Amino acid sequence: MDIVIYAGLAIDIIGAILLMIWSMKYRNAFKSAERMPMVKEELKAQWLKKRAIGFGMIIAGAIITVIGCYI
Secondary structure, eight states: OHHHHHHHHHHHHHHHHHHHHHHHHHHHHHHHTTTOHHHHHHHHHHHHHHHHHHHHHHHHHHHHHHHHHHO
16 A cells, blocks of 8 residues: 555645745745735735645645555
8 A cells, every 4th residue: 555655645745846836935925025014914914825725735645655565
């Protein structure tokens, strides 16, 4: 059942890469909206949603990998 382990690792890597890309994107967006509080709050809500997706993928990938190790 090596395929389950590799699938879990792939999900981990994809989640980490997406998290890095989104963090760079939102860092630049926060910097450009520094003096606009309404835009900044909207960006913060979007960032929290994307961050939850990224961390969720990493956690799900880790769980799949652990399950693959036990099979």
